[in-house]
Amino acid sequence: MSLALTAEERAIAAGSDGAAMAMRIVAESARLLGAPRLIPIASAHIDGALYHGDSGTLFAERLVELGATVAVRATLNVGALDLLGCSHVRLAEPKREMARRMMDAYRHLGCETSWTCAPYQAGHRPAQGSDVAWGESNAVVFCNSVLGARTNRYGDFLDIACAIVARAPDYGLHRAENRRATIVFDVSGLSQAFMQSETAWPVLGSLFGRSVGNGIGVIQGVKEHPGEDALKAFGAAAASSGAVGLFHIAGVTPEAANLEAALGGRSPEESIIVTPAMANDARGRLSTADRPDHIDAVAIGSPHLSLAEFAALERGIAGRHLSVPLYACTGRHVVAELDRDGRRKALESAGVVIVADTCVVVTPILSELVGGVLMTNSGKFAHYAPGNTGYDVIYGSLTDCVESAVAGRPVIADADT
């Protein structure tokens, strides 16, 4: 089926302004995707303001020069700089200036300066069933799965282009018939002790992503809602190890009142029975460091930490001083709350480095070390840190991360599933 644009859309695309450029990008993508038409969207989350090189800055500045502005609510994902100055970003000139110019350009396009990969915990929560254009893989999967709003995995450039024209290709997860699960991921064979442990959801997310790839799975056998932060960790890990855009959890997520509803009344094409051995193996794969005798840093907050996760961090530290830096990545919506109660100062004096507006795997913040070892409780950090930072990774729970940061060496509690 070929793409049909309305007369209005064709007229916009034929222009020479920023909206024309945006419309051509949306339409070309729609053609590539096989979408029959464009549909209106209610909001956007923009992942395009992270500096990867000069090209992205030049693109955003071209849109500004051509007079483009967003036509729907558009929050911004992280940039490459900590604009609040909480942490020191080692990005050197001239890249630093290009990164700043890029963040400025997106602000000039009318986007909200939220600078977070967890916009859904910073007040941007589109209604269930609404069509939106969200970028950043964890934000996409949370938006679809936990909020029940409808988005595809919008890449850089297409997200801002959609926000400018307030339209998106009618394709993929925007269509109800494509949101049905075809794979059952059955965790009922795992112990309750494991399911309630801190690492269960990121570890299962990593396994889920690798198992389902770009398919849609429904998780069966979850006895109680694990909480939003657990679902956030699950989705982020799943979207790092696989091309996951939507998952369902029977009895928990909005489009899965039960298993049958998630499957759309049909039989699954595949059923994966998760065994304790599979979960153990998935956990093991999150580490690349082989029994290191020390750690150089801890990083948490991918996706960005919520206020509740900071409370857990404070409980773990319990007034002690850390012997290696613990980088806690979060958004300015949380920093404002921490500042209000003096909690930020207390965390910083304990040795926590708060990283705002950005995170440690997208921009150089960690010390430059050959053979450095980073500990994390995030499945997403575990996946991306080796390639993006050069550090080897050791994976553990938040409790393990804090104890290890105090000791300066890995302290791992029993991890049996």
Place this chain on the structure above:
Amino acid sequence: MRCDHRAQVLVAGSGGRGPALILTEPISFWGGVDPSNGNIVDVRHPQCGLSVAGRVLFLPGTIGSSSASAVLLELAHNGNAPAALVLHEPDAILLLGLIVAREMGWETPVALKLDRALFPAFADTLVKASRDGRLTW
């Protein structure tokens, strides 16, 4: 000529010639490929250490981040893009990098669609990808 395939053109662009680089596992461009030089840096990827720059790149699949397009745009901008891309299935996120590069007026390699079962026929060869979709060596 020992091999001649007609592939579907996914995104129009310049034809190119280069040594085949056939990835044996899906890759995430963001985090998996260094945007400054095209080197594969994902330590878990079997082709880690090789560069996509100037190669006819065969992709059995793509995974992960929605920033893949930014990496490809940067490679197109700094001259380290593959000579051509051959994908088992269209990945709109990745190929958007080419669409935007074209809007910016930069030269872009052609992107073609070819069943991955045909990839091994191009192993260790110098491949020519033409703008109309012909793949030959």
